[in-house]
Amino acid sequence: MPLKSKQPRIMPLEPPFDAEVADALERLGPPIRLFRVWARRPELARGVAEWGRYYFSGRSALTVRQRELVIDRTTALCGADYEWGVHIATFAGQAGLDGAQIRSLAAGGPADACWDATDRAVLTAVDELRATADLSDGTWADLVAAVGEDGALDLLLVCGWYHAISFTVRALRLPLEPGTARPESP
Template identity: 75%
Template structure:
């Protein structure tokens, strides 16, 4: 495996931000992480991403916080995206009720691990199947809809795909971990 550079390939913006970048960053959150500051180099890109994020992080999402984080954490772990994994675990794992055994399973385990109930298992099986086959079998779809509903299943597919794209970006950009966060393999 080739060595990965330790330096980001695109430096995140640093304050002071110009007016357009500051406005775009304001849409992405009060404390813009490095990834958002890279996107803000192209404010129109940051604004379009903010529109998607504001939907699925809102109360309008059909996915519960826990299910959304199961999808994101498992997807980023499967993609080896330490940066995004670390940001989500630090920011949402506790709120989503994920314990140490579940985080370890998300990182390196399987949906069959004893720490998962049937509903979580159906979500994780769907994520794993999407990751490996880029599709869902009729059986996986039926199990997912049985524990969620069609709207949540649709959002799961979209969030899983989105976090594949985010994982590609953070890996290719070589973003270092945010302060106070830990990579996937950290115990």
């Protein structure tokens, strides 16, 4: 569902940044719009940065591909074009996603022919969490078989986190970052 307003509700900070904001932005990563909004509250930004460092550090039980499947599918289902665009532009190549898979993440489903059994288990879990806020016993068993119990726990947390991020970027009305695109419609 496209955003009605193109004007951000909270304007991202612009340089020059004071020392506390600059420190928060350095911890978050590239100063994209979302990070510059969070940096309005440096203590919030520092907490987000710590969480993000864990999930993007390789300590997660999910592979880069599995993590990106969760994030990309969640943000697409939530209509969070901003976050979808950032992740596809930044991580789709690292995750080994091809054009058919990117289109499926945006407008297809886990049963699409472009997915293997592991990808399908991850995507089915994300879709079911979005639809029901729970997982059936069968979906849970398939997910654990595909990614292990630690991976299943990480999937739940990443999916929930990116629901929160999706709510944030949509409600803030953040415009796309340069060089990013919206998911393709069916």
